[in-house]
Amino acid sequence: MRAVDIIIKKRDGQELTADEIQFFVQGYTRGEIPDYQAAAWLMAVMLRGMTSRETAELTLAMAHSGQTLDLHDIAPLVVDKHSSGGVGDKVSLVIAPLVAASGLPVGKMSGRGLGFSGGTIDKLESIRGYRVNLSVDEFRAQLKQIGIVLSGQSMDLAPADGKLYALRDVTGTVPSLPLIASSIMSKKIAAGADAIVLDVKVGRGAFMKTVDDARALAQVMVNIGRDVGRKCVALLSDMDQPLGRAVGNALEVREAIDTLHGGGPSDFREHCLIASAHMLRLGHKVESLAEGEKLAAQLLDSGQAWSKFVELVRAQDGDVEMIVNPDLLSKARLVKDVLAPRSGYIAGVDAAQVGTTSVELGAGRAKKDDPIDYAVGLIVHRKVGDQVRVGEPLFTVHANDEAKLAAAEKRLLAAVEWSEAPVKPLPLFYGVVE
Numbered sequence: 298m299r300a301v302d303i304i305i306k307k308r309d310g311q312e313l314t315a316d317e318i319q320f321f322v323q324g325y326t327r328g329e330i331p332d333y334q335a336a337a338w339l340m341a342v343m344l345r346g347m348t349s350r351e352t353a354e355l356t357l358a359m360a361h362s363g364q365t366l367d368l369h370d371i372a373p374l375v376v377d378k379h380s381s382g383g384v385g386d387k388v389s390l391v392i393a394p395l396v397a398a399s400g401l402p403v404g405k406m407s408g409r410g411l412g413f414s415g416g417t418i419d420k421l422e423s424i425r426g427y428r429v430n431l432s433v434d435e436f437r438a439q440l441k442q443i444g445i446v447l448s449g450q451s452m453d454l455a456p457a458d459g460k461l462y463a464l465r466d467v468t469g470t471v472p473s474l475p476l477i478a479s480s481i482m483s484k485k486i487a488a489g490a491d492a493i494v495l496d497v498k499v500g501r502g503a504f505m506k507t508v509d510d511a512r513a514l515a516q517v518m519v520n521i522g523r524d525v526g527r528k529c530v531a532l533l534s535d536m537d538q539p540l541g542r543a544v545g546n547a548l549e550v551r552e553a554i555d556t557l558h559g560g561g562p563s564d565f566r567e568h569c570l571i572a573s574a575h576m577l578r579l580g581h582k583v584e585s586l587a588e589g590e591k592l593a594a595q596l597l598d599s600g601q602a603w604s605k606f607v608e609l610v611r612a613q614d615g616d617v618e619m620i621v622n623p624d625l626l627s628k629a630r631l632v633k634d635v636l637a638p639r640s641g642y643i644a645g646v647d648a649a650q651v652g653t654t655s656v657e658l659g660a661g662r663a664k665k666d667d668p669i670d671y672a673v674g675l676i677v678h679r680k681v682g683d684q685v686r687v688g689e690p691l692f693t694v695h696a697n698d699e700a701k702l703a704a705a706e707k708r709l710l711a712a713v714e715w716s717e718a719p720v721k722p723l724p725l726f727y728g729v730v731e
Contacts, residue, residue: 300330300338307341315354322358326457332464339461339470347475349517355475356521359483362457364433366489371441372402376580377490378572379405379481381514382471384502384652385539385677389417389447390553391561391569391597392576394605397445398596401580404440406450406488408462408480409662418449419661423547423627423671427615436488445609455487466662472504478517485527492528492579494572495519499727500537502648508533508727515730528579531730532572535723538646538681541565545660545674547626548695554623557603564680568725570594575729627672629695635706640687643679645714651677654708658694658701673697675705679713682722 298320307313313321321338324330347355368375376396380386389407397403407417421427429449431439439446450459458480465471465480485493497505497515505511515531522529534540541562543552555561556569573596574589583589596602611617619625655661659670676693679685692709696702 300324300334304334304338304341307338307345310345312348313351313354318351318354319358322355322362322457325460326362335461335464336468336470339465339468339473339476342476343470343473346473349520352475352478352517353521353524356479356482356486357525359455359457359461359479360486363455363487364453365487366433366437366454368402368404368437368440368489371437372444374491374580375402375404375440375489376492376494376576377403377405377485377488378494378496378576379485380496381477381481381498382504383498383536383540384648384655385541385544385549385565386496386498386536387417387420387541387543387549387553387565388496388569388572390420390550390606391556391602392573393445393447394557394609395569395573395593395596395602396576396580397443397609398601398605399577399582399592400444401577401582402440402444403576404436404446404488404490406448406454406484408450408484417447419669419671420546420549421447421615422669423550424610424619425616427610428613431613439612443605443608443612445605447609448613450484455483458483474510474514474517477504478514478521482518482521485522486525490527492576493522493530494575494579495529495531496572497531497533497730498536499533500535500648502539502652503536512728512730519730529731530575530579532575533727533729534568535725535727536648537723539648539651539677540568542677543674544651544655544677545658545695546669546671547628548674548676550620550626551623554620557597557606558600559598564725566597570597571726629672629674629697631694631696631699631702633694633696633702633706634690635692635694635709637679637685637687637689637691638710639715640685642716642718642720643681643683643685643713644716644720645681646677646679647712647714650708650712651675654705654712657708658696658705659698670697675709680722682720684719
């Protein structure tokens with residue numbers, strides 16, 4: 298086989314065989330197929346799509362491109378959660394320690410930011426010393442010892458996805474259903490989770506713009522999970538506007554810390570409680586979602602979830618003082634409010650524009666090797682449905698560059714849609730796929 302023939306075949310809309318997919322994935326993982334051919338193939342997949350069979354074959358090829366974990370000698374059931382990517386989505390920082398505090402082991406490998414969506418690993422690295430690159434042995438040992446791991450992708454687990462993930466971010470091939478589904482599920486399969494909650498974002502700040510598209514992605518992933526013997530549930534959650542208030546790495550860590558102390562924005566707290574309830578139900582800690590929400594709230598408000606987060610950070614060599622005293626986290630040199638130019642009701646806060654603004658401030662990457670400025674980002678003060686008076690703050694921008702600050706102000710004002718009449722708040726969730 299030749300890589301170019303496989304690229305041409307997919308470019309022309311033909312269905313690839315299992316052997317062809319395996320050949321391409323293995324060749325790219327070993328470095329025998331260069332980035333430029335992988336980029337061409339990714340674009341062909343994005344434009345031409347993949348059948349359900351191709352998507353399943355791609356998922357398995359990526360999952361088996363390295364080691365796969367069997368964690369049953371550590372725990373009879375391990376749960377995981379994954380988001381399809383959003384703006385202000387720091388959910389894993391809260392629900393992983395929350396669910397682990399119930400005694401249910403949470404072993405999670407997370408990714409970095411893609412496009413305008415933030416990455417859990419980038420957020421965690423704003424905590425000085427926090428080690429995201431764990432070996433398989435370290436992953437297993439930590440899960441056994443404290444019941445929680447929040448790491449980056451091990452080079453030993455799904456290495457094909459690690460390479461393709463970074464390439465997608467800089468080649469315009471992020472919003473592809475088969476590539477998103479196979480990326481997410483290959484990591485879950487390789488990491489050994491038995492029960493998986495998938496948080497599929499819907500809206501302008503998500504890769505899936507409509508509920509129908511999100512449901513299609515959710516169904517593909519749930520089907521893959523079923524086919525390989527995993528329990529899966531997918532939540533369709535709103536991403537027309539940012540989740541919570543903070544957008545940007547250190548700022549989002551601060552918000553997660555507030556939430557773990559029983560505070561935080563109400564929408565973010567509710568999202569975490571509902572997602573946690575699904576994890577607790579899949580893990581047989583509760584029988585119903587109502588019981589799950591009640592238990593999750595108890596774990597959050599009692600401080601048990603916070604204690605587990607501290608334990609996690611300490612185990613992965615993070616500076617615990619930085620989370621005990623969040624003022625030690627990186628701070629931007631320039632902080633400025635963006636004021637409302639008029640009075641009225643907020644009809645929209647374009648999550649994609651907000652996410653792009655954060656990236657342009659330096660909180661994300663334009664190229665896969667770009668450094669991250671952990672201090673920069675923004676706070677969203679007003680959400681859809683809020684009434685605002687002229688001169689009140691809409692956003693607070695945290696920047697380290699005057700020109701970037703000025704550009705951010707303009708972009709953020711353009712991201713807000715106004716109404717003279719009252720507007721209903723957006724729902725947090727649009728449905729569940731099981």
